[in-house]
Amino acid sequence: MTIEFSCSHCNKVLKTSDDKAGRRAKCPQCGEPIDVPQPADDQGFDGFDEFDESVPEEESFLAGGTTREEDSFLSGGSIDCPMCGAPVPAGAQKCQACGEALKASRRSGRGHWEPRVFSIGAVLSRAWEVYKANLGMVLAVPLLAGGIYFVASIVIGIASAVIGAVLAGGVGNDVAPLVQIPVALVQNLIIYSIFFYLQLGGQLVFLQIVRGESPDLSVMFNGGPFFWRMFLCSMIYGILIFVGMILLIIPGIVVALMFWPFSFILIDRNLPGIESFSESRKVTSGNLLNLLGLSLALGGISILGGIVTLGIGLIFIMPFTYMAQTVAYAEMTSQ
Numbered sequence: 001m002t003i004e005f006s007c008s009h010c011n012k013v014l015k016t017s018d019d020k021a022g023r024r025a026k027c028p029q030c031g032e033p034i035d036v037p038q039p040a041d042d043q044g045f046d047g048f049d050e051f052d053e054s055v056p057e058e059e060s061f062l063a064g065g066t067t068r069e070e071d072s073f074l075s076g077g078s079i080d081c082p083m084c085g086a087p088v089p090a091g092a093q094k095c096q097a098c099g100e101a102l103k104a105s106r107r108s109g110r111g112h113w114e115p116r117v118f119s120i121g122a123v124l125s126r127a128w129e130v131y132k133a134n135l136g137m138v139l140a141v142p143l144l145a146g147g148i149y150f151v152a153s154i155v156i157g158i159a160s161a162v163i164g165a166v167l168a169g170g171v172g173n174d175v176a177p178l179v180q181i182p183v184a185l186v187q188n189l190i191i192y193s194i195f196f197y198l199q200l201g202g203q204l205v206f207l208q209i210v211r212g213e214s215p216d217l218s219v220m221f222n223g224g225p226f227f228w229r230m231f232l233c234s235m236i237y238g239i240l241i242f243v244g245m246i247l248l249i250i251p252g253i254v255v256a257l258m259f260w261p262f263s264f265i266l267i268d269r270n271l272p273g274i275e276s277f278s279e280s281r282k283v284t285s286g287n288l289l290n291l292l293g294l295s296l297a298l299g300g301i302s303i304l305g306g307i308v309t310l311g312i313g314l315i316f317i318m319p320f321t322y323m324a325q326t327v328a329y330a331e332m333t334s335q
Contacts, residue, residue, distance in 0.1 A: 005037050031211075117286045118331035120294050126331070127324040134209050138319045140217060141205050145198040152194050160187035196231050197223055203267060206326040211335060226266060229273040233262055236277075257291045258284050264329040283332045291328070298324055 004015040009032040018039045027034050131138055164183040200223030208215040223230070237259055244252030259280045266276040284291060298321045305317040 003036060003039050007032070007034055009034070115283045115285060115332060116334050118290055118328060120290055120297060123294060123324055123328045123331055124297070127320065127327040130210055130327065131320050131323045137205070137209060137215070137217075138323060139316070141202050141220060142319050142322065143315075144217060144220065145202055149194060149198055153191055156187055156190055160184065193227075193231065196234060197227055199263070200226055200230050200267060202322070203264060203326070206322060207264065207268060207330075210323075210326050210330045223267070226270075229266055229276075230263060233266060233273045233276060236273075237262060253292070254288065257288050257295075260284065260291060261329050261332065264326070268329075268333075283329075287332055294324065294328055 002015050003018050003021060004013065006013050007027040009027060012027060014027070014034075016036060020036045021038045023036050024033055025036070026032065160183050164180040167179045167183065198220070201220030204222055205215050205217075205219045208219065240255050240259065241252050244255040246252075259277050261283050262276040262280045265271060265279045265283065266273065269276070269279065271279065302314065302317050302321060305313045
């Protein structure tokens, strides 16, 4: 006999076998702890219950394919860190071995997740509500990231200039430019690395906000485990767009939209880098025109808002555009 009920937090309809009645587990959609209700009494038994098929364990929301028992509130044991594989006590929020933030990782790669076509109006409306409700954090993240990036760029630029001058002083004038080239390359590599690291942190925070969680600013510095995948995938993404733009521009726009969610998918699903591109194609299938429309709408809002406020309003407008992009990803993946 099956038990069918709705999550009290997100209203997702769940079903499981009656032997799970009274047990506690995480909802595969919202991640909140819920209790499996007791089955209704058999007063209304009509003789047909004996024909009810039992729910296979692999199809139940308590099963290993969606929400593993050892990864839920049904266990007091331990789980394996999704990044380094080290055993971690169940309920821990961070792996002691590698520092991976487990709260986000437990959601990544598991639970309810399926592509769907989103509505531009629904994205903008939801983004506005989330933006207003979390205004302080939403503004603090880009301001902190921008401040760190600005200071780091200045420090690295000064250090590179000094190192370049010292190295150039030890060689002839004809060779000096050749010495400064690798210095400039290293400088740009470090600056880009800082940018990608901060981008990862910002996306982690915004994703948690959109899910209704309450992250703090320290989450901005939890992107380390995803860094190299993000760095390499961003390079590949840039190359794909460049090649597409060479091919009469339109293919470049299509490629940019088709693979746009790769960075969100990479950190949300904790996938190998190349798989984030294949998953992006699934997510954006049927959504390319909506993504184009959303991009144009957000671009128009930014330009118009910047002109009207003489650029000052961008402090508030840009975080909203980031929030809308995050909500678009959440809508496309049924979160």
